[in-house]
Amino acid sequence: MCQLLGMNCNVPTDIVFSFTGFATRGGRTDEHVDGWGIAFFEGAGVRHFVDYEAAIASPVAELIKRWPIKSKNVIAHIRKATQGRVALENCHPFVRELWGRYWVFAHNGDLKDFAPSLTGAFRRVGTTDSELALCYLLQELRRRFGDTPPALPELTAALRELSAAIASRGTFNMMLSDGTALFAHCSTQLHYIVRQHPFSTAKLSDEDLAVDFSTVTTPDDRVAVIVTSPLTSNECWIPFAPGELKVFVDGAALPL
């Protein structure tokens, strides 16, 4: 199994604190040593970093921990291989373009007998069930909505239906973002927190590190962090219900 980390904010925010705790699970406090990756939206563009080294041993992960890239939508992943060998093309997140936007996707879980019929518009490059799921999701979105992206409620409804269908084939904890919204689907395990005014101090569970967010934020900032298992020991993380798909926009979970 793998672990997922996502962040969605109303102002560009750096993920150094959360990523530091998360990356520690890539070989030190946990067993996810088969690669890692992270993607940051900046405007319509994406910075995409993947590596098949363990996150604790990767020079790029070291860079990310020191370099405060500011983004409103981030998705990260540390990998414990289940399907697909340890190779760069099998590292999440995966990126594709649809409707003139990049879509970033990461998955935790294992899909069995998942062999959707692909028309060829989106094909996987590697050999993971996860990349296959992304290709299927985007193909079906394009099939339903054609060349015009739908409004958020229609998009959400479609993703909820498609995620449920994929989840019927196994475990499908996933995060997907087009740079404006972050969609998170839970099969088995996912938690989130919304940090907003008044900000307080958070202490990482996996590293001896704390940050007082009140000193690095303005009262209007709002940040949602979504992760497989809680990153901090002194905050109240909200568990997703199995089968739940949530949409985060501007640092808040939209009402269902």
Place this chain on the structure above:
Amino acid sequence: MCQLLGMNCNVPTDIVFSFTGFATRGGRTDEHVDGWGIAFFEGAGVRHFVDYEAAIASPVAELIKRWPIKSKNVIAHIRKATQGRVALENCHPFVRELWGRYWVFAHNGDLKDFAPSLTGAFRRVGTTDSELALCYLLQELRRRFGDTPPALPELTAALRELSAAIASRGTFNMMLSDGTALFAHCSTQLHYIVRQHPFSTAKLSDEDLAVDFSTVTTPDDRVAVIVTSPLTSNECWIPFAPGELKVFVDGAALPL
């Protein structure tokens, strides 16, 4: 105008030496300060780094100069904006997937009145003529060959024809790779060199740096480097003819 750098090899090779000279043109020895990018194939996967900072000021460029990523196909670009604002989504190289392979593309030049009819299968995310050219190239490849990638001679013939058509709209110096071959088209300026046994010492034009390749290679290694203007002062770079498209495989230019 921008500058292009490509490398195609028969064994995974690092590009630290060439990139060091090239990146210097991103703000020190030349004026290309509107972003830069580089993509490395590793197997079927791609490491993709883009930044809208000048290459001489970018923390990622600094990392690339110190970290010997080994690859058989690399494409890099430094940008002097002509069309499209300075933004991450407008930095080359661009990456798309077709036929279950990633395609990496970078362009130097300016296309006028270039408004190809796009079906929607590939759309640009940013606002450059360059990304539009990539979308058009891939769309036309898929239209001609359907879901099955053609053999290299047919692919080359198609790219030669499509490149000539695009070049009729302006300047189209470009590099494109699917991880197995590197295609380079010249409208106005492009040079290449093939380094092979017996290897000698090369001296960068843009930095006070030399490397004796005989100490870091085996007699079987072969490396083609393709660049807008020659990177070294003591080697014989071969200029492309205007309108020429060359294909590099395993470090050699294929016969036309």
